[in-house]
Amino acid sequence: TGEMGANLPYVNLGMNTARVVAGLNHTCALSDAGAVKCWGNNGGGQLGINTLTPKGNSVNHMGVNLIALGFGTGRTARNLFAMQYTNCVILDDGTTKCWGTNTSGLLGVGDTLNRGDAVNEMGNNLMTVDFGTGRSAIAISGGGNIACAILDHGKVKCWGINNVGQLGLGDTLQRGTGAAQMGDSLPEVDLGTNRTAVAIDSGLSFTCAILDDGNFKCWGANAFGQLAQGDVASRGDGPGEMGENLAAVQLGAGRTVRAFDLGDNHAVVLLDDYS
Secondary structure (H helix, E strand, O other): OOOOHHHOOOOOOOOOEEEEEEOOOEEEEEEOOOOEEEEEOOOOOOOOOOOOOOEOOOOOOOHHHOOOOOOOOOOOEEEEEEOOOEEEEEEOOOOEEEEEOOOOOOOOOOOOOOEOOOOOOOHHHOOEOOOOOOOOEEEEEEOOOEEEEEEOOOOEEEEEOOOOOOOOOOOOOOEOOOOOOOHHHOOOOOOOOOOOEEEEEEOOOEEEEEEOOOOEEEEEOOOOOOOOOOOOOOEOOOOOOOHHHOOOOOOOOOOOEEEEEEOOOOEEEEEOOOO
16 A cells, blocks of 8 residues: 555656557657657567666666667657567658567568667667568557558558468468568558558457548457457458458447557457547
């Protein structure tokens, strides 16, 4: 008792905070000036501080002593996203960079090497994610071993592990761990004829998106019914399961999703008629 309310101290970051995101055991914050600081567990380099040392468990770790991450000369972060052991930023020049655990290719740079856990891996040395010729990301979501991005033209690309079709590409081939798997070689997720995504989020092994026509579609693992299709069959792991064949989640006559959030194996949605 006596730990909450006025007794709960503010987190001292030494900067004005505009956005906070949380991974499994770490947290990162984006300042209103585009700086990023992370604290908590650091077993995969997810704090981006060139070591595996955790931060936040000592009074000398926080505030001005907590290192602001570097993403390249003159670069600042426009947006910040966290996965379990990995983080990504969209920078002021529109490029995307990710750091942390990379065993499933989540960093999107064609290998499985972690970044952020040793010297000379951040800043100018941190590679950008290649989304294809002329393409950039406007939003990124991440689950346990997958990442998805809404691109500047509204299409979606996903990379990482794919054992149950969580990448939505009609197969179970992993993407992002080898050369020539990203960029123009990474297919877009088929959401239906002329359909684009306006919001996206990923759970442990599945992803959902609000589409431009108001429909809500989910693909990937479904062992617990998280795709809300009345069965436990995965979607996206075989041909003919995506696009027009991927049924929208039925939420009631005339209802659409205003906002949503995914847990490991479940989804929570806020409907348009909520007031």
